[in-house]
Amino acid sequence: MSSRTFLHCETSSLLQHNNRLCAHLEQQPFNYKVTVLLPDCGCVPAQLDTALKSFQSFYLVRKLPLYELLDKHLSQGGVCGLSYKTHIEEDNCAFLKPNGHLCLSLDKDSYERLGIEGKACKPKSSRYVVVVDLTDSSMAPGGRGYQRLISGLTSRLPLKMDFLLAPHSGGRDALELLLSRYDWSQHMPEVSSRLLTDLTCPAPLTSDLHSYDPLSFLEWLGAVQADISRANAADSFLSSLACPQESVASSPSSFLLSARGLLLPENVTTLIQQLxxxxxxxxSPPWAALTVYGFADNLYAHERNFYTLMLFPDHAYSLHLATPAS
Structure with a gap:
């Protein structure tokens, strides 16, 4: 975790209808990795393995003209995605959110050529963000907003990008016509599991944030996920890592499950339900830790890089949100 990162923590229960968990998940719309740590677990639970393997496939469409994203069958038909191998601080980038908002991150010259109102990323910044609600009535074909935007993306700024697209909420059919016109490849999230023997855990771990230090726990969890020895002594100037104090006896077996790909909030919700x-x-294990990593080069990285959700058998949870300092 960056030294300039804020950690926001909150606790609640999945039994409370007014908990804000779903709202938090939706604030990180594009994810590339999810991991689940299960301590004291003799085997990979079948329902979790099935949930991970049920995640939707996604598509890499090469040299996609951005005006194609204005098609209402895409923006309102359950398709979202982001430009592939673009760098938010250097390149023009695009994001189609699950709610039908098209977001563009543009350099100053491209922003001025597009001619659509946006705002500077920061004061005196040379980069601009344009956000368009494609579900708005003005964005219907023939509408004033639609005509202005499609004119910008076809004549003034005809951008083409490699694009990752994923269907959600039954939106697979909306992709078929688009894919027939471009070079594309289909991909499935990569699912894996790793057996951890003699895993020693911090203790005690409950939904009460006063029972443990969240930052120390996340450092320990990161070491486990990265397969770094928690027994390292801090006696080497160059390469040592001092992990948090651990005080629970080793469990004979634990499992770390993971999935990589273009993962959507609904995938995370499905996994949480099965957990x-x-x-x-x-x-069952005394707790489970689910960590979700967002794409680093996206418009939302300044709001959220990753989060960890601690789940407990009594339906209580602790949510740890890492937010980079501005």
Whole structure:
């Protein structure tokens, strides 16, 4: 974690209808990795393996003209995605959010050529952000907003980008016509599991934030996920890592599950539901830790890079949100 990162923590229960968990998940619309740590677990739970393998496939469309994203069958038909291998501080980037908002990050020259109102990323910045609600009535074909934007993207600024696209909420059919016109490849999230033997955990771990230091726990969790020895002594100037103090006896076996790809909030929600059911079972682990990593080069990286959700058998949870300092 960066030294200039804020950590926001909150606790609630999945049984409370007014908890804000779903709202937090939606604020990070594009994710490239999710991991689940299950301590004291003898085997990979079948329902979790099935949930990970049920994540939707995604598509890499090469040299996609951005005006194609204005098609209402895409923006309102359950398709979202982001430009591929573009760098937010250097390149023109685009994002189609699940709510139908098209977001463009442009350099000053491109912004002026596009001719659509936006705002500077920061005061005196040379980069600009344009956000267009494609579900608005003015963005219907023939509408004033639609005509202005499609004119900008076809004549004044005919941008083409490699694009990752994923269907959500039954939007797979909306992609078929688009894919027929361009070079594309289909991909499935990469699912894996790793057995951890003699894993020693911090203790105690409950939904009460006063029972443990969240920052120290996240450092320990990061070391586990990166397969870094937690027994390192801090006696080497160049390469040592001093991990948090651990005080629970080693469990004979634990599992770290992961999926990589273009992952959407609904995938995370499905996984959380299955984790919740798994923890309800007798002799389940005392907790589970789910960590979700967003794409670094996207418009939302300044708001959210990753988050970790701690789930407990009594349906309580602790949510840790890492937010880079501005």
């Amino acid at each position: 919740r059911h798994f923890l309800e079972r007798p002799h």
